[in-house]
Amino acid sequence: MTLRTWLTAVLAALAITCSPAMADDEGWTWLFKDGSLDHWIVPEGDNGHWKVLTVDGSPVIDYDARSEAPGDKNLVTREEFGDFVLEFEWRIKETPYINPNIPYVLPDGTxxxxxxxxxxxxxxxxxxxxxxxxxxxxxxxxxxCWPIGSGEVYGYRMDGSLPPEVRAGVTPKTQADKPVGEWNAFQITMKGDRLTVVLNGVTVLEDAQLPGIPERGNLQLQHHGGFRDGKYTGPPSLVQFRKIRIKPLD
Structure with missing residues (x-):
């Protein structure tokens, strides 16, 4: 192999390695960074309610809780994942809906x-x-916006068939949210059926057990709330997301 041929092969390999769609040297893959939704499936019939905007000079995924999709309205990754570390930033834009049924959640999840x-x-x-x-x-x-704070796993906390220690484990240890309108940072680690959630540098869930969770699956950014007659009928997902990356561990 000549020196020129060797250099060509090396440069080609580097171009593949540095492709934005692939993992970097530390194993991270960007799911959203530069304004592309290539890693995501927009629900059919959404009509532009999941969209990309520029906020403070950075691209964000913006949602207004009014998707017109007739079926599932969540934004879903094309890829599936098993064990991973997921990091992203999010913020709630506003809170026009008054929820009359927010419970006072105790440390044990009840x-x-x-x-x-x-x-x-x-x-x-x-x-x-x-x-x-x-x-x-x-x-x-x-x-x-519940006083219990973001990061909890409602589906497991509210499952009365689960042991008390499981329900307590998915209940945040503290409220670490920033005020509405400010950016928050999540680090979510999933290993087997164990979950750790760090919010704004504070560990709110640590090694919480999620019995029966599938071994693999996609990530979904949730739609929530309805809109009828000019007003929201439930707590709306008026949210933005940015800097989403994932490091597979398996």
Missing amino acids: HARGVDGKPLKLALPDSDSGVYLRGSSKSQVNIW
Whole structure:
């Protein structure tokens, strides 16, 4: 092999290695960085409600909670993943809906009750979204305005058939959210059926067990809420996402 042929082969290999669609030297793959939705499936019939905007000089995935898709309205990755570390930034844009049914969640994941024995309910401004892990709505890491904070796994916390330690494990240890309108950073680690969630540098879930979670599946950015007669009928997913990357561990 001549020197020129060898250099050509090396340069070709480097071009493949550095392709934006592939992992970098540390194993990370960008799912959204430069404004492309190539890694994502926009729901059929959405009509432009999941879109890309530029905010503060950076491309973001923007959603207005009004997708016109007749079926599932979530934004879904084309790829499936098993064990991984997922990092991204998100923010809630606004909270025009008042949710009258926000519970007072105790550290063990159950709901506090008043002197009458009924669950306490709070009426608070609320927007609601999240990310489904391995294609499962039950394993959604929540993004919302509840006092309990983002990062909890509602589907497991509310499953009364699960052991108390599982329900407590998916309940955030603290509220680490920034105020509405500000950017938050998630680091989500999934290994087997164990989940760790770090929000803005604070570990809110650590080694929480998700019994029965699929071994592999896609990621989904959640649609939530309805819109009728000029107003939202439930907590809307008025959210933006940016700098989404994933490192497969398997």
